[in-house]
Every structure is written in C-alpha cells, then in structure tokens.
Amino acid sequence: MEKLKKKLEEANVGKVLLNEPLKNHTTMKIGGPADLFVEPKNVESVINAIKIIHEEGIPITPIGRGSNLLVLDEGIRGVVLKLGEGLNHLEVTGTEVHVGGGYSLVSLATTISKKGLSGFEFAGGIPGSVGGAVYMNAGAHGSDISKILAKALIVFQDGSCEWLSNEEMNYSYRTSVLQKIRPGIVVEAVFQLKEGDKATIVHEMQKNKDYRRETQPYNYPCAGSIFRNPLPNYAGQLVEKAGLKGYQIGGAKVSELHGNFIVNTGSATASDVLALIKHIQNVIMEKFGVEMKTEVEIIGKN
Known part of the structure; x- marks a missing residue:
C-alpha cells in the first residue's frame, strides 16, 4: 500500500491516508481501518485515482458521508474512496440543479427550497450525500430521487465515466443499476425541478425535517433505517x-x-x-x- 500511496500522492489526487479508522467517517461511529483511505479533491481527481488504483488491481470501496453504512470491525481491505468536500459544488440554472456527489442532501434540500424550486421537499432531514442518494434511490414522504433525477455522471471501476439518464439508472425501491449490474460511483447529478411558491416549499421541507427530528433518534450515532419496509408492513x-x-x-x-x-x-x-x-x-x-x-x-x- 505504501507504493500505491506514493503514486496517488505524486498524482496530487487529494488526501491519502494509511490505516484510517472508518469510525471517523460513518454516522454510526463504528468501523475498523481502511488499508488506504483516499479523499479526492475534485471530479478529475476521482477519475485519476480510480485509474491508478485499477492499474494496481486493488479493490475500491466508495463511501459518502457514511450514513446508511455499517463498516465491519476488521475494516476494509484495499482502498476506501470518500466523496467529500472536493465534490460539493452546486450550480442552479433556472429549474435545473447541477450538484457534486459529495454535497450534503440536507443542505441541498434546504438551499433549493429557499430558491422556490419544488421536488426536493421529501429530502428534508435525510442524512448523507447526493451521490449516495442517487446510488440507492433515497426517498421519503411518498417521493424519491427517481422522480427528479435527469442524469448522473458515473465513474466506473476502470476509471471510465459516462452520463446515465434516469431511465438508464433502472430505478426501483432503494435500488439502482449501480448496485449490482454496473457498479460505479456517482460524482455529479443533474436534477430537473419545478418552480413553485417559496413559502409553501420551505414550509413542506421544514415539516419533513421536523418530523424526522421528532421521530428518529439522531441524538445518538446511527446509520438511519436498518431494514427495508416489507410492504405492506412497515x-x-x-x-x-x-x-x-x-x-x-x-x-x-x-x-x-x-x-x-x-x-x-x-x-x-x-x-x-x-x-x-x-x-x-x-x-x-x-x-x-x-x-x-x-x-x-x-x-x-x-
């Protein structure tokens, strides 16, 4: 790993650490060390890092803000690649939102609501990153990512990248094509929203956020929902x-x-x-x- 660490540092991809405890990077505050921990500084660095790691034949485990994640006690072999502050860019053009995979979903929902754009109200209070939400089709309150995603930029395991449309993401309940069929990392997403009444949108978003705060135990370290709802049961x-x-x-x-x-x-x-x-x-x-x-x-x- 020392050799790979040196290569990544020479490529100036961002933060590179050996044996980093992953309890420092999960909302449950649990998890053993990563052999090598990489936090790229931008999208280009993600691509470069993955190409270098792929050439060495070492497995990559991507993480975002560490919610919805349980890392086992012995940690993760290979490289853990974290989408963090280097991928938190945001650009809003009319009703189109272009955002980095490392952006906080809660922050995005709050920012978007204040601009009078509707579609993200359901995400008020959902922890985690945009990339993770797009990857797993996060949702609540009768809506989810599949209702608003236009396309997502995916970096695949060999370092190649491609924009996938909503249809190509093959969404279903808490699932996308990225989980089994085409494993990849969401580095950017484009959402198509609608104009609405700002006061109404802010109120709805805040109501959802307050509901989660009142009914869910975020005063303790946790990972969010542990089980899928076995519908029609909860x-x-x-x-x-x-x-x-x-x-x-x-x-x-x-x-x-x-x-x-x-x-x-x-x-x-x-x-x-x-x-x-x-x-x-x-x-x-x-x-x-x-x-x-x-x-x-x-x-x-x-």
Missing part, C-alpha cells in the same frame, strides 16, 4: 409489535423512539449491531412470518 411497526424497542446487545440498542433504528450507545461494535440485526430478523420471522431485509449497507471484512 419495519419499525413490526419491531415495535414484537416488543423489541429498547432491546440491546453490547453497545447496540434498538431505539426506543423508532423501531427501525439501531443506535450506538457509546461502545457498540459492528459485531454487536450484526447480532442485534439477526435477533430482530429471527423474532419477526417467528412472530409474523415476515422476512426483514437490511437497507443499511454492510461492508468490510468480518
């Missing part, structure tokens, strides 16, 4: 019906505020969280015959 309601709110293994605890959240009480390991996830899945299957699939992305070496 994950949080099933957990509550099963009497699992407040159930704890090690430092990991089912939130007493919302059943679909697991919080880090201060000393949780990824192993604690995995054990708690498994326990919930077993209990829900036994009581209700419903399979609980994780929404949180679990990455790294166990």
Whole structure:
C-alpha cells in the first residue's frame, strides 16, 4: 500500500491516508481501518485515482458521508474512496440543479427550497450525500430521487465515466443499476425541478425535517433505517409489535423512539449491531412470518 500511496500522492489526487479508522467517517461511529483511505479533491481527481488504483488491481470501496453504512470491525481491505468536500459544488440554472456527489442532501434540500424550486421537499432531514442518494434511490414522504433525477455522471471501476439518464439508472425501491449490474460511483447529478411558491416549499421541507427530528433518534450515532419496509408492513411497526424497542446487545440498542433504528450507545461494535440485526430478523420471522431485509449497507471484512 505504501507504493500505491506514493503514486496517488505524486498524482496530487487529494488526501491519502494509511490505516484510517472508518469510525471517523460513518454516522454510526463504528468501523475498523481502511488499508488506504483516499479523499479526492475534485471530479478529475476521482477519475485519476480510480485509474491508478485499477492499474494496481486493488479493490475500491466508495463511501459518502457514511450514513446508511455499517463498516465491519476488521475494516476494509484495499482502498476506501470518500466523496467529500472536493465534490460539493452546486450550480442552479433556472429549474435545473447541477450538484457534486459529495454535497450534503440536507443542505441541498434546504438551499433549493429557499430558491422556490419544488421536488426536493421529501429530502428534508435525510442524512448523507447526493451521490449516495442517487446510488440507492433515497426517498421519503411518498417521493424519491427517481422522480427528479435527469442524469448522473458515473465513474466506473476502470476509471471510465459516462452520463446515465434516469431511465438508464433502472430505478426501483432503494435500488439502482449501480448496485449490482454496473457498479460505479456517482460524482455529479443533474436534477430537473419545478418552480413553485417559496413559502409553501420551505414550509413542506421544514415539516419533513421536523418530523424526522421528532421521530428518529439522531441524538445518538446511527446509520438511519436498518431494514427495508416489507410492504405492506412497515419495519419499525413490526419491531415495535414484537416488543423489541429498547432491546440491546453490547453497545447496540434498538431505539426506543423508532423501531427501525439501531443506535450506538457509546461502545457498540459492528459485531454487536450484526447480532442485534439477526435477533430482530429471527423474532419477526417467528412472530409474523415476515422476512426483514437490511437497507443499511454492510461492508468490510468480518
């Protein structure tokens, strides 16, 4: 890794660190070290870094702001590539929004609402980055990214890049083409919004943000929703019906505020969280015959 680190530093791609603890880069504050951690300074640096890493035959794991992510205790082998401050550019032209993959989704929803543009109200309070949201089709309150995305610039595993249209993203519930069929990193996105009444839009966005603050445990480190909703059921309601709110293994605890959240009480390991996830899945299957699939992305070496 020293050799690769030197190559990346010589290419001036941005921040390059050996054995960086990933608990410093996840909202759950859990995760072992990355062999090599790279935070590119712009889109061009992302492309250059991926080409260099690809030539060395070393695997790349992309992350954004670390929400919706559980990194295992032994960390991640290879390179972790973080889309951070170097990809937080924003340009608004009429009703079109061009934004970097590292931009905060909450900040974007707030900024856009103040410009009187409608379409992003649902994202008020959703943590994470634009890139992660586009990658997984993030959504809430009856809407999601697929309703507003025009196109996204994707960097693929060999360093090649391509704009994919909304249709080419092949969206479905919390899923896109990037997760299995064409693995890639979202470095930029273009959203097509609509003009509306600024006061109404700001009010709706703030209402969604307040709802999340009141019903979800963001006073503790957490990763967001742990399970996908097994429609027509809702994950949080099933957990509550099963009497699992407040159930704890090690430092990991089912939130007493919302059943679909697991919080880090201060000393949780990824192993604690995995054990708690498994326990919930077993209990829900036994009581209700419903399979609980994780929404949180679990990455790294166990």
